[in-house]
Amino acid sequence: MTTTAYLHPDRLLPADAATRSIARGLYERVAGAPILSPHGHVPAEWIADDVPFSDPAQLFIAGDHYVHRLLHASGVRHEQLGLGGARVDPREAWALLAEHWHRFAGTASGYWINDVLGRVFGVEEELSPATADAAYDRVAAALLDPGFRPRALLERFGIEVLATTDDPLDDLAAHRRIAEDDAVATRVLPTFRPDAYLDPEHPAFLRSATRLLDGRPASWRAYLVALAEQRARFAEHGGVSVDIGMIAPTTLRTDETDADAILQRALAGEATAQEAARLRAYGLYESARQSTEDGLVLTVHTGVRRNHHAPTLAAIGPDGGHDIPVAAEYTENLRPLLEDFGLHPQLHLVLFAMDETLFSRELAPLAGFYPSVFIGAPWWFLDAPDSIQRFRAATTETAGFYRGSGFIDDTRAFLSIPARHDMARRSDAAHLARLVAEGRITRTTAERIADDLVDAVPRTAFKL
Amino acid sequence: MTTTAYLHPDRLLPADAATRSIARGLYERVAGAPILSPHGHVPAEWIADDVPFSDPAQLFIAGDHYVHRLLHASGVRHEQLGLGGARVDPREAWALLAEHWHRFAGTASGYWINDVLGRVFGVEEELSPATADAAYDRVAAALLDPGFRPRALLERFGIEVLATTDDPLDDLAAHRRIAEDDAVATRVLPTFRPDAYLDPEHPAFLRSATRLLDGRPASWRAYLVALAEQRARFAEHGGVSVDIGMIAPTTLRTDETDADAILQRALAGEATAQEAARLRAYGLYESARQSTEDGLVLTVHTGVRRNHHAPTLAAIGPDGGHDIPVAAEYTENLRPLLEDFGLHPQLHLVLFAMDETLFSRELAPLAGFYPSVFIGAPWWFLDAPDSIQRFRAATTETAGFYRGSGFIDDTRAFLSIPARHDMARRSDAAHLARLVAEGRITRTTAERIADDLVDAVPRTAFKL
Amino acid sequence: MTTTAYLHPDRLLPADAATRSIARGLYERVAGAPILSPHGHVPAEWIADDVPFSDPAQLFIAGDHYVHRLLHASGVRHEQLGLGGARVDPREAWALLAEHWHRFAGTASGYWINDVLGRVFGVEEELSPATADAAYDRVAAALLDPGFRPRALLERFGIEVLATTDDPLDDLAAHRRIAEDDAVATRVLPTFRPDAYLDPEHPAFLRSATRLLDGRPASWRAYLVALAEQRARFAEHGGVSVDIGMIAPTTLRTDETDADAILQRALAGEATAQEAARLRAYGLYESARQSTEDGLVLTVHTGVRRNHHAPTLAAIGPDGGHDIPVAAEYTENLRPLLEDFGLHPQLHLVLFAMDETLFSRELAPLAGFYPSVFIGAPWWFLDAPDSIQRFRAATTETAGFYRGSGFIDDTRAFLSIPARHDMARRSDAAHLARLVAEGRITRTTAERIADDLVDAVPRTAFKL
Known part of the structure; x- marks a missing residue:
């Protein structure tokens, strides 16, 4: 990939010259390593059908809520960006990005956008009102080129593994087509995302749970069996993990009578908030138990108020850029789960946090004792260079480098996947170089760790 | 202003030589820019009457609770410092400061004190028991000089805007006199501070609310109208903002029957703690609504237990240095307010935190979506160089540099205003220089941001 | 002590050459200063009886839950390490450490282990599978040498003060023997640890409380008198402090009728969770009152869920490496205590945190006002180089360098005591050097502070 003037070759490496030199050496070892992306949101259909990307505005703005949220905060209305079904001239939306x-x-x-424009599209000047049109033209032209379709890019980007995120009842037809197509070298894996089935307060619960039961009697036991069957189907299609998001990760050992009653009330739309919370807690606990049986990795993220601004949800749908974090807790919430399954050799439990106070207080101590617990990479509001430095500093001294998940891009912005992994590799090189420069680890040890962080570590955590 | 040996010309700039050189260039662009101080506690009377400052001990110690709190923690009794009405020889109080x-x-x-002694008073040696008398003499002599009166200093300091903080029923006579006096170039703006009117548990509530109603029937609607009238009066006197401090910033959509009943019970001194909390939540919600109507900026600070040590409150009054932070929360608390008014173009809501866990978890995500939300500068326990670096690192990666309030000195220590703004300018130059040195932004971009942080950013947030 | 290739002479000092040079100068001033260890877990018997250390595996692994917890997290079973009474070949356990x-x-x-192996045992190559046997042999051989017994090491390490942690009814015979033995120059001080007597939910409460009362009527007043008597006995044996750990440090002014009733119900094993919490709150409050009378320093730590994994507790006993932190709070919890005793000249209250959000939010503000409050050094999950930098940055700007406890090693790993204090000295030198390099304090001031941090500061906080 090309490098342009606004992409400094040593970007993200430490300013101190001696430390930077160490960091550069570490980064160069792993800069070209294959990308393992065990959790993300690229739709499998894009790859199965090798769908061309649409216009630059859709690609960089409307399709990326990190981007349109900050434009919105800057006073741009969603309609100006083509969100909520509005029709806009993509060049005008692009001009708004350039203006801001x-x-x-x-x-x-x-x-990331700098990296994508520069390295993927070869745009030579940084975005600005003056350069907006030229950049737009260059990107738009490239998108017509077959070399910029998803399959070509998968290969160009060196993506060895790419996980999607899917509804438990998804037919996985796209995944099947990809698997059967020898032209795709990347392993494209489905991820089982049962939130709508475990949370009676989820807007899709009623429809989802009814479809899942498919006429079976509505007992908790039957419900769990139905979930397990679908998990098994995902595993057959190459799936390695189950992903659950809950505002609070409470876990409870199942009281079957209670769970039966709540499930039935929930299916009648009558569960109270307390009952819903209890069912979620049973569901998270049982998801871990199922992982001890089928070996699927369980990833958990918590502490976010989804769709904070209801009028925006109504206008442009979910993932509108206004999911806002709240204080989170794992130590007490996960205790029943960890007491019962925390030492099980089949369980891998990857814990993510958007509340960075968890890094040193809970994640590192939990992963520093339980062989089943892996520290999730910093993500969502924390998947950025300084945040990664804070994350490493806050977790390494207790848990070292080998109790983590490896970098997770967690993105639907397909084109930014290499930029994100490259950012993580540079950031980890910077952190390791500082430890070497401060005489805390040897350069040889740092080299081994740098290699492992992009290979052995994610392969272990996600059983790749 | 002079620089003395203990004031390093490159203070607060990064140690790394190359990064420091970039930082110095950025700092020099803004070092002399006019000071915009849109929130603070200097009394308007000081300027209206051009009151000479009293002795050095009163000025630096008794008048600054940051200073006497740490002396108190070091074992000095409040009486030794002239607090609580005690009579002391100011030279002896000053000697205690030097000793400690x-x-x-x-x-x-x-x-700040180093900066004030060195740059404002030209004291050449750092404070110590050996230099205490000479420094005292120099400061005391200067304070007799007309050049050290408030109006002369306003000009010398280059203060373009200075906001005071005022009771909603303040007659604003001092502000009027200043506005009518052509000799004062500084815009001195009143700030509407309605805490005593919105919180039934505030010691002054009964008196304040009764005066506000001034015989009108005690309905919530009438009460809100009375507040709006006073806000309008503040706006007429140049006021741009309303400042509210609450230990928890809960907001509730008003239930008028409930609010009427609580108001009446509160005026009878009979409101329960739960009722008081509900009235505060209605009051904060309605204050935002009023801002959508009159356009006054709403600043909110939260998470502090005022007057933690009751015996000290009794002895020396409020602002005694023992307001202690507690964990704080905005995401859930502000949700009703933000759902209803968060996209209103007239609302500017500046959120301050003393609990720095809010920086990355709540403030940056909220300000990264809501155009009405501005991230308050780090203040009170966090208005210091390392805290500012943490603040920038924790908020920039989500919200960038343009969703903030600009630096806020929040001080009554008039003489330290330039020292505080200078500290912020140096700290921001240091942060920006690091981003340049790490290849994350270009130097040109850093220059634009440095300029905007002391000008466009506060002017936008505070509608100056 | 020797230095080996893997122990960089400038380890932990900043990478920037100019800053490192300043740091080195500061470190060298204090590198050889006597060690003051006012809180730790070395058993007094080891010194009284000059017990030889057992094999390397017992010493470095089974005896150090920091070490076996991370091995356990890495998939090593406790039995493989000799925990829970399992018999293992120590050389095989050592090989597991080397492998991981x-x-x-x-x-x-x-x-720490690098430091101990290199500086205490002169092991010349870093641990690895290839060097494991040689290192084992070297350590095992040394442990047979009288020069590696506790008393010789106390002298070699320059430990001037060493506090143990003891049950309130401990007969302190070992302490008496040490005190009477002229061959031991170190002051070995008992520490009064009343947790099992103040918490009805503590597994040892019933037995402990019954023994303490020793037939006296079970009134709260009598119970407090009995505790005070034992505190006095500890003071007679040189004890300087009382150490209390509680998951939440609530304090309540005693309601004697209530306390009597709870105590009696607790002695019958019938106290509810709410009652137990109330008794703990009375107990912490009264412990502070007793400190105002007998002058014993009160250290408090909070916010940890002990024995998170019950099956592991059953298998290998307490301190098994699965005490996990939770969010903590001091501001509101300690308010009754601080209102009543916070200004008492006899009270020294050292507050420790495993939740680092407390550093800037609560610890520095409390210690920046109350002369009785001292900021506990970062410990347990935070007693490491980067954590120490965060601690200093988060507390210094509010409270300075003189409101802390001095470094606390808090360890049972006797051999690592010098490594831990050396780490703290290097880390503080690094922090101070940065402040000097950034022009925030003069080198002269930094030198004074560096000296005081290992001497005057801990002597003051712990009344040594």
Whole structure:
């Protein structure tokens, strides 16, 4: 990939010259390593059908809620960006991004877009009102080129593994087509995402749970069996993990009579908030138990108020950029689960946090004792260079480098996947180089760790 | 202003030579820019009457609770410092500060006092028991000089805007006199601070609310109208903002029957703690609604237990240095307010935190979506160089540099205003220089941001 | 002590050459200063009886839950390490440590073990599968040498004060023997640890409380008198402090009728969770009152869920490496205590946190006002180089350098005591050097602070 003037070759490496030199050596070892992306949101259909990307505005703005949220905060209305079904001239939406580009300076999104424009599209000048049209033209032209379709890019980007996120009743037809197509070298894996089935307060619960039961009697036991069957189907299609998001990760050992009653009330739309919370807690606990049986990795993220601004949800749908974090807790919430399954050799439990106070207080101590617990990479509001430095500093001293998940891009912005992994590799090189420069680890040890962080570590955590 | 030996010309700039050179260039662009101080606690009377400052001890110690709190923690009794009405020889109080000066090393107060002594008064040696008398004499002599009166200093300091903080029923006579006096170039703006009117548990509530109603029937609607009238009066006198402090910023959509009943019970001194909390939540919600109507900026600070040590409150009154932070929350608390008014173009809501866990978890995500939300500068326990670096690192990657309030000095210590803004300018230059040195933004972009942080950013947030 | 290739002479000092040079100068001033260890877990019997250390595996692994917890997290079973009464070949357990040694890179334990192997035992190559046997042999041989017994090491390490942690009814015979033995120059002080007497939910409460009362009527007043008597006995044996750990440090002014009733119900094994919490709150409050009378320093730590994994507790007993932190709070919890005793000249209250959000939010503000409050050094999950930098940055700007406890090693791993204090000295030198390099304090001031941090500061906080 090309490098342009606004992409400093040593970007994200430490300023101190001696430390930077160490960091550069570490980064160069792993810069070209295959990308393992065990959790993300690229639709499998894009790859199965090798769908061409649409226009630059759709690609960089409407399709990326990191981007349109900050434009919205800057006073741009969603309609101006083509959200909520509005029709816009993509060149005009692009011009708005260029007009506000200085507002992205220092942000993760700004960094990624620079990287994508420069390295993927060869745009030579940084975005600005003056360069907007030329950049638009260059990107638009490239998108017509077959070399910029998903399959060609998968190969160009060196993506060895790419996980999607899917509804438990998804037919996985796209995954099947990809698997049967020798032209795709990437392993494209489905991920089982049962939130709508475990949370009676989820807007899709009633429809989802009814479809899942498919006429079976509505007992908790039957419900769990139905979930297990679908998990098994995902595993048959190459799936390695189950992903659950809950605002609070409470876990409870199942009281079957209670769970039966709540499930039935929930199917009648009558579960109270307390009952819903209890069913979620049973569901998370049982999901871990199922992992001890089928070996699927369980990833958990918590502490976010989804769709904070109801009018925006109504206008443009979910993932509108207004999911806002709240304080989170794992130590007490997960205790029943960990007491019962925390030492089970089949369980891998990857814990993510958007509340960075968990890094040193809970994640590192839990992963520093339980062989089943892996520290999830910093993500969502924390998947950025300084946040990664804080994450490493807050977790390494207790848990070292080998109790983590490896970098997770968690993205639907397909084109930014290499930029994100490259950012993580540079950031980890910077962190390791500092430890070497401060005489805390040897350079040889740092080299081994740098290699493992992009290979052995994610392969172990996600059983790849 | 002069620079003395203990004031390093490159203070607060990064140690790494190359990064420091970039930082110095950025700092020099803004070092002399006019000061915009849109929130603070200097009394308007000081300027209206051009009151000479009293002795050095009153000025630096008794008048600054940052200073006397740490002396108190070091074993000095409040009476020894002239607090609570005690009579002391100011030279002896000053000697206590000098005796304990090493305890201020590394603190924000220590930094500011060094800056004021050196740059404002030209004291040439750092404070110590050996230099105490000479420094006292120099400061005391200067304070007799008309050049050290408030109006002369406003001009010398280059203060373009200075906001005071005022009771909603303040007659604003001092502000009027200043506005009518052509000799004062500074815009001195009143700030509407309705805490005593919105919180039934505030010691002054009964008196304040009764005066506000002034015989009108005690309905919630009438009460809100009375507040709106006073807000309008503040706006007429140049006021741009309303400032509310609450230990928890809960907001509730008004249930008028409930609010009427609580108001009446509160006026009878009979509101329960739960009722008081509900009235505060209605009051904060309605304050935002009023801002959508009159356009006054709403600043909110939360998470502090005022007057933690009751015996000290009794002895020396409020603002005694023992307001202690507690864990705080905005995401859930502000949701009703933001759902209803968060996209209103007239609302500017500046959110301050003393609990720095809010920086990355709540403030940056909220300000990264809602155009009405601005991230308040780090203040009170966090208005210091390292805290500012943490603040920038924790908020920029999500929200960039343009969703903030600009620096807020929040001080009554008039003489330290330039020291505080200078600290912020140096700290921001240091942060920006690191981003340049790490290849994350270009130097040109950093220059634009440095300029905007002391000008466009506060002017936008506070509608100056 | 020797230095080996893997122990960089400038380890933990900043990478920037100019800053490192300042740091080195500061470190060298204090590198050889006597060690004051006012809180730790070395058994007094080891010194009284000058017990030889057992084999290397017992010494470095089974005896150090920081070490066996991370091995356990890495998939090693406790039985393989000789825990829970399992018999193992120590050389095989040692080989497991060597096999997993890369997992300790960057951890506090990894740093300490390197330091101990290199500086105490003169092992010349870093641990690895290839060097495991040679290192084992060297350590095992040394342990047979009288120069490696506790008393010889106390002298070699320059430990001037060493506090143990003891049950309130401990007969302190070992302490008496040490005190009467002129061959021991170190002051070995008992520490009064009343947790089992103040918490009805503590597994040892019933037995402990019954023994303490020793037939006296079970009134709260009598119970407090009995505790005070034992505190006095500890003071007679040189004890300087009382140490209390509670998951939440609630304090309540005693309601004697209530306390009597709870105590009696607790002695009958019938106290509810709410009652137990209330008795703990009375107990913490009264412990502070007793400190105002007998002058014993009160250290408090909070926010940890002990024995998170019940099956492991059953298998290997307490301190098994699965005490996991939770969110903590001091501001509101300690308010009754601080209102009543916070200004008492006899009270020294040292507050420790495993939740680092407390550093800037609560600890520094409390210690920045109350003369009785001292900020506990970062410990337990935070007693490591980067954590120490965060701690200093988060507390210094509010409270300076003189409101802390001095470094606390809090360890049972006797051999690592010098490594831990050396780490703290290097880390503080690094922090101070940065402040000097950034022009925030002068080098002269930094030198005074560096000296005081290992001497005047802990002597003051712990009344040594």
